[in-house]
Amino acid sequence: MDEQEGHIFMILLASTADTDLLAAIAASKQADKDVPPVTTISIGADPTTHTVPDLDGIQVVMVRLLGGRRAWAPFDAVRQSCVERGIPFIAMSGEVAPDAELTGLSTVPSAVVAQCFDYLVKGGVRNAGNLLAFLTDTLLMGGVGFEDPVDEPMTGVYGEADADPSKPTVGIVFYRSHFLSNNTAFVDALIDGIHAHGCNAVAVYTYSLRPDPETGRSDALDLLASHQIDALLVGMFAMGGTIESEEGAWTAQALLDLGVPVIQAIAATSSAAEFNETDRGLSPMDTAMYIALPEFDGRIIGVPTSFKEQTDAGAVYMPDTERSLRAAGIAARHAKLRHIPVEDRKLCLVLSNYLDERSFALERIGTAVLLRTPIANRPTSS
Known part of the structure; x- marks a missing residue:
């Protein structure tokens, strides 16, 4: 874990998939001490509520979006802040196919984006751990070692x-x-x-x-x-x-x-x-x-x-x-x-009713939303 002047340097992962974040957090807890810990942002159902995050102490920013760059309102502001601070910015698709626009907006080589994307698509704690090690060695000049993405069962x-x-x-x-x-x-x-x-x-x-x-x-x-x-x-x-x-x-x-x-x-x-x-x-x-x-x-x-x-x-x-x-x-x-013989099954038909003067006068059942239902049969008195 890198520390300088009291700062703890971290890797930021923002994703529309909470499972990406769960795997990254679990992997971070098991990672080598020289791999920066992970901080996460869950991009939820209402992404417009998210403000631009504080990037102090952040060494790498990864963003994985289902729906492209417009799925997260602060996207452009976060990218611009990373450019100004010299923080590597990696943007990826939330689908299994890459997003050319997001790859083009990343500030690292496309091969780095592709490998990060492969780790996340293949998923799981093991791939998340190697993703963190890959970022440490490739972008932060670490030397912890990493394995290539491994296939997990689909x-x-x-x-x-x-x-x-x-x-x-x-x-x-x-x-x-x-x-x-x-x-x-x-x-x-x-x-x-x-x-x-x-x-x-x-x-x-x-x-x-x-x-x-x-x-x-x-x-x-x-x-x-x-x-x-x-x-x-x-x-x-x-x-x-x-x-x-x-x-x-x-x-x-x-x-x-x-x-x-x-x-x-x-x-x-x-x-x-x-x-x-x-x-x-x-x-x-x-x-x-x-x-x-x-x-x-x-x-x-x-x-x-x-x-x-x-x-x-x-x-x-x-x-x-x-x-x-x-x-x-x-x-x-x-x-x-499904295991009861058809002849032994019972059918219940439920009709909604609206009790107004018309339904009482006609003695109908199930008169809601103007259903055409039969008039109830009542025995006549002698």
């Missing part, structure tokens, strides 16, 4: 998959970045909830549910199908598209091909305190990404199962045990229904 089973043939099976799919940054407590809570409701649980992590453009297949969904799941809890907010002709567009067909009920599990981006203190509940972004848009995929909307809380390790998704049990219960009941 898709896989989290933990052990249950396989009791006497029980229905509920699948869970969540982001790979949470797996690589050890941010999985919210997944564990869903697994516990599924077990409590008497079902097998199979949790799969993946980068994306988008099918491979060449094969048209989704590895994550194929993996879940191989475990013969009866219902699926989706912890991701990727939504389908309505324009199937658009090249490379994601549609809900891959989910439909599973042939099972799909329940949306909501990982709220607000804290539990913020959620409880507002009459609105979920933020506008969460409402859009976890409720409004997934409905176009035909998903059954569940409940918030976790909330984002700030800890010493960074922002993590802390599970809400009661709500996780509730979401798991919705999935478990749908899974169990």
Whole structure:
């Protein structure tokens, strides 16, 4: 750790992905003493609220943005400050493909940007640790040594998959970045909830549910199908598209091909305190990404199962045990229904009603929003 005149020199990482920050913080705690520690900025749902950070003591600035330079309001001011102070500035895409504009705005050689980007795309604490060592040796003239980026699995089973043939099976799919940054407590809570409701649980992590453009297949969904799941809890907010002709567009067909009920599990981006203190509940972004848009995929909307809380390790998704049990219960009941013979199932039709003079006069049920429903039959008195 470099110190001069009482200053501790640090590496700044600002990212729209909290999992990048979690991995960097964990790696920094394990790093060689000559690697500068990391300080982080979470670029959240409302980036305009972020002011230009204090760069005193900062030796390197890395920015990873989902949505390009406009995703973070202070971007240009931070870059200009780095130029004036002689601080290396590295800007990268939040996607798996590089962003030429961000690479061009970086003040280090493009090869350095490319290697930093590769470390972050491949993800995990190990790659984050080597990223810090790479920056130390390449830009700060250190000598700690580093390894090249290593591939981490893009898709896989989290933990052990249950396989009791006497029980229905509920699948869970969540982001790979949470797996690589050890941010999985919210997944564990869903697994516990599924077990409590008497079902097998199979949790799969993946980068994306988008099918491979060449094969048209989704590895994550194929993996879940191989475990013969009866219902699926989706912890991701990727939504389908309505324009199937658009090249490379994601549609809900891959989910439909599973042939099972799909329940949306909501990982709220607000804290539990913020959620409880507002009459609105979920933020506008969460409402859009976890409720409004997934409905176009035909998903059954569940409940918030976790909330984002700030800890010493960074922002993590802390599970809400009661709500996780509730979401798991919705999935478990749908899974169990598939094992009940059709002739033994019961159907309940619920119609909303609006009690006005017209509905009373016509003795109709379900008259809300001008539904055309039958007049209730009443026995006539003699």
